Amino acid sequence: MADRLLVVEDSNAIAAVIKKIGIALGYEVTTASTLLEVEQILQGDTDFFAATLDFNLPDAPNGEVIETVLSHGIPSVVITGKMDDTTRSTILAQPVIDYIPKENSQAYMYLKRILYWQKAxxxxxxxxxxxxxxxxxxxxxxxxxxxxxxxxxxxxxxxxxxxxxxxxxxxxxxxxxxxxxxxxxxxxxxxxxxxxxxxxxxxxxxxxxxxxxxxxxxxxxxxxxxxxxxxxxxxxxxxxxxxxxxxxxxxxxxxNTDYLTGLPNRRAFFSEVKSRLQGFIEADFSYGLAMIDIDYFKQINDRYGHDAGDFILKNLASKMRKKLPEALLARIGGEEFAILLSGESQTAIYDTLDDFRREVAISTVDFDKQNINFSISLGVVFNCQLPLAEQMTLADKGLYASKENGRNQITVVDS
Missing domain, CATH: 3.40.50.2300 (Response regulator)
Incomplete structure (x- = not known):
């Protein structure tokens, strides 16, 4: 449910601007133009995340609305056309979020910042x-x-x-x-x-x-x-x-994030993987480093278009997050991905990867009223304590072997 914003403003034009700001920030907006309307609203509904309050209302010219709204525990920003020290002191003497003078358009940019950060x-x-x-x-x-x-x-x-x-x-x-x-x-x-x-x-x-x-x-x-x-x-x-x-x-x-899939990119993977590998080695955990490639990806692009190819990449990334939530995942480049994961044994890790491969192969992706099937090939190296670059090279060799031997399979490479 969206956070709710109460906008109290007797100028229709200003109220419209504030309402637009609130909606853009994801607020559900309720408006009022007089103190009487505010009191009627708050009689049966006080569930507001924040409020913006015009200091000068037709039936409350001296900021009376502030105390009314604050008494219901609603955090409030006061907006005022008055600039004198007395008005400022009157406002700041009360526990408001802030006050904003109606000087120019920057006032509304500042209000937008306040309302954004109040949530953030x-x-x-x-x-x-x-x-x-x-x-x-x-x-x-x-x-x-x-x-x-x-x-x-x-x-x-x-x-x-x-x-x-x-x-x-x-x-x-x-x-x-x-x-x-x-x-x-x-x-x-x-x-x-x-x-x-x-x-x-x-x-x-x-x-x-x-x-x-x-x-x-x-x-x-x-x-x-x-x-x-x-x-x-x-x-x-x-x-x-x-x-x-x-x-x-x-x-x-x-x-550090791949713009398309939201996974860590190559840079982030190399930055994180070394510390994880060291942790697995020190804890004597079984682990596997795998390289993944989408089979016949060029044909998918050629047949369905590059938008479909992008959709497939995002779909695979989503499946990886869901199926391998504890693993370190990354898009290395193009249609190639990397996975580092640990498990009870090498067999358990292999089974996890192979279950994922099978799940991808039997699933159908719906894109633009078309059903698209695709598969993946993997190369994996287990408990390899060679330098990271050499581990990646070995896993990549396994991936190449899977491609050469018919695709949609895993090849384990001994270190």
């Missing part, structure tokens, strides 16, 4: 490290408004232990002034174990030393805030760091 933040961990309970609780409340999963630690040592236990933590906010291990020492220690691509760190301090920001950053922090900080600046800096991590993750995913 779910499950993302943030660790707050501060020996002051009141300071911790204040930051925790700010973070919870943005739908983060929040963890707390009173000391640097406790922070390190918490990070070991929760892999979903993407951001650490640490105070400087703490006993035993201060925030700068903690930052330095964190950077020994967590790169900037995996973890963002924001230092905070109430000290007036102008060099603190430089000291934090030189020791590995990504940003710095001086207490007492402005709520708006806190959110801007925090979200900028979260977005940076997200962008890096997307770039890394694109660099």
């Amino acid at each position: 933040n779910k499950g993302t961990g943030v660790l707050v490290v501060d020996d002051s309970r009141s300071a911790r609780n204040y930051i925790v409340q700010l973070l919870k408004r943005r739908n983060f999963t929040v963890f707390v630690a009173e000391t640097g040592q406790a922070a390190l232990e918490t990070l070991k236990q929760h892999s979903n933590i993407k951001l650490v906010i640490t105070d400087l002034e703490m006993p035993v291990m201060d925030g700068i020492a903690l930052t330095n220690e964190l950077r020994k174990h967590y790169s900037r691509e995996k973890l963002a760190i924001i230092g905070i301090s109430g000290a007036k030393n102008p060099m603190l920001s430089a000291r934090f950053i030189k020791n590995g922090a990504d940003d710095f805030l001086r207490k007492p900080f402005c709520t708006e600046e806190f959110y801007c800096r925090m979200m900028q760091n979260i977005e940076n991590l997200h962008n890096i993750e997307q770039i890394q995913t694109a660099a």
Whole structure:
């Protein structure tokens, strides 16, 4: 079920823009133009993920709608045409997600970012490290408004232990002034174990030393805030760091993922396979490295078209994920795939691969009102402790032998 967004706006044109933004982000949108309509909606239905609230409504000109909606526990973004300090203070005195002045079209781009991240933040961990309970609780409340999963630690040592236990933590906010291990020492220690691509760190301090920001950053922090900080600046800096991590993750995913099938690509396979092989060897597990090729793939392209060929590649990748969920899978190139999997014995691994081969051969793929059958050939090497490149060469020789001997079969190559 889609998350629901309540849009409160007395301008039909602006309401239409916000509704379009909400729908584009996957929200189910309900609109209201007056406080009375809002009250009527909330009498029987308060199940909204978020709300956007116009500060000035015909029957509520001074932001009265904010308290009404917040009283039902609905996270809210306030949109206002007023720019004075009194209005700003009135809004920020309440636990809203944020407020946006109606200055120009960028306001709606910013709203789109907020609504996107309100959903995307779910499950993302943030660790707050501060020996002051009141300071911790204040930051925790700010973070919870943005739908983060929040963890707390009173000391640097406790922070390190918490990070070991929760892999979903993407951001650490640490105070400087703490006993035993201060925030700068903690930052330095964190950077020994967590790169900037995996973890963002924001230092905070109430000290007036102008060099603190430089000291934090030189020791590995990504940003710095001086207490007492402005709520708006806190959110801007925090979200900028979260977005940076997200962008890096997307770039890394694109660099390591085959664009068509969604499987790891050749680069990712070679990066991951060495550590897995070493783990199998150390644990004395049986394992097999297999190369797979789709039989007569050129004929499929020639007869049904390249779109059909692409569909077959995606179909095979989907079958591999389903049948071999624990294996390391990759599209090496063209119609060739690689599999690394472990099992109780070489026989068990062979049977798993052969069952998969048979399943592919008897299945029919429906594409553009046509039924397409295809098969695969495999070459596999078992428990081979030669260098990876040589293992791949041996498995490839087995694959070539399967092709030469009639296709739709597995050839085992001794190492």
